[in-house]
Amino acid sequence: MTRADFPGNAPHTSQTAFLAAAARAAHLLVDAEPFVFSDTLAARLLGDRADELLAYHRLHGTHPILAGARAEAVxxxxxxxxxxxxRNSGIDQYLILGAGLDSFAYRTSSRRFRVFEVDHPATQAAKRELLARAGVAEPVSxxxxxxxxxxxxxxxxxxQSGLDPVRPVFASWLGVTMYLTPAAIAAVLRELGGFASGSEIVADHLLPPELRDAAGNGYVxxxxxxxxxxxxPWRTFLSPTALATLLHDAGxxxxxxxxxxxxxxxxxxxxTDALRPAALSALAHARLPK
Known part of the structure; x- marks a missing residue:
């Protein structure tokens, strides 16, 4: 198999998905304990590109850009x-928007959730091939x-895919909003706002220049x-107030x-390692009122 045959190089496959997975995997290899987040499957999902992508972190783990990528991801x-x-949320439907190489459904022992992974068809095809090559079964959930x-x-x-619209959903939307236009972000939030009361979302967003610090601006x-x-390309930078407004407008x-x-x-x-917090991005957790 040549490099061109590798699933991660198919047209429209998100290269960002591979870089984010590499950052999560490298955290366990390069950084010191206490670990912020343990994605024990990320390296396997990189397939034949694991050595290439992880080498950057192994060789230059203290570089502020690579350390910043790991901090952002974990x-x-x-x-x-x-x-x-x-435990007390009562939600058993988990919607991952822009799932990329997210490994939640394959590394958790919990069978509480039915998981819906949403992404571009090419990225999903690449992920499913990587799962198969790694010997990781796709759960029926x-x-x-x-x-x-x-x-x-x-x-x-x-x-149409089986999500129950009358029961609440927990949606994660990580590493996506910056690639969309503001109109597209608002449209997705409006659609999510049509789900059952009690539904929740966690979304992240890159900050505009005036809210970033030197490390954040250097990363951008x-x-x-x-x-x-x-x-x-990154299309949209949002302040926390701007994202809160979009969420409020969606209900x-x-x-x-x-x-x-x-x-x-x-x-x-x-x-004791190179991970440091940067004013680069922010997260929002929101809920549809009951």
């Missing part, structure tokens, strides 16, 4: 899954829902042109908002 994942796994966020009706496709200046060169009540520093317990920032 903080948002921990924040999201901590809220998802609350997982449904793949191919959707183009900019062009297709999300709610309709989800209901270094990584933004690279993502654009791969055909995945959600904001439960909490957090920057990187506030997104995980303070003790986890007492580190």
């Amino acid at each position: 903080c948002r994942s921990r924040f999201t899954e901590t809220r998802l796994m609350r 997982v449904t793949f829902v191919p959707v183009d966020f900019e062009a297709e009706p999300l709610r309709e496709r989800l209901v 200046e270094a990584v933004g042109p690279v993502t654009a060169g791969r055909g995945e 959600f009540e904001v439960v909490e908002q957090a920057g990187q520093r506030q997104s995980i317990p303070a003790r986890l920032w007492q580190r």
Whole structure:
């Protein structure tokens, strides 16, 4: 098999999905304990690209851009899954928007959730091939829902795929909003706002320049042109207030908002490695009122 035959190089396959998975995998290999988030399957899902993608982190793990990528990936994942796994939420449908190489459904022993993974068809095809090559079975609780966020009706496709619209849903939307237009973000939130009362969402977003610190601006200046060169330009930067407004307009009540520093317990920032919190992005957790 040549490099061109590898699933991660198929047209329209998200290269960002591979880089995010590499950052989660590298956290366990490069950084010191206490680990912020343990994605024990991420390296296997990188397939034949694991050595290539992880080598950057192994060789240059203290570089602020690579350390920033790891911090970004593990903080948002921990924040999201901590809220998802609350025992008293009563939610058993988990919707992962822009799922990429997310491994929740394959590494958790919990069978509480029916998981709906939404992404571009090419990215999903690559992921399913990587799962098969890694010997990771697709649980019957997982449904793949191919959707183009900019062009297709999300709610309709989800209901057609078996999501129950009269029961609450927990949606995660990580590493996606920055690639969409503001109109597309608002449209997706409006569709999610049509789900059952008690439904929840966690979404992240990149901050505008005036809200970023030096580390955040350095990350954007270094990584933004690279993502654009791969055909995945960052289109939207939102302040917490702007995202809260979009959520409110879609019918959600904001439960909490957090920057990187506030997104995980303070003790986890007492580190001996290169991970440091940056004012680069923020997270919002919101709920449809009951």
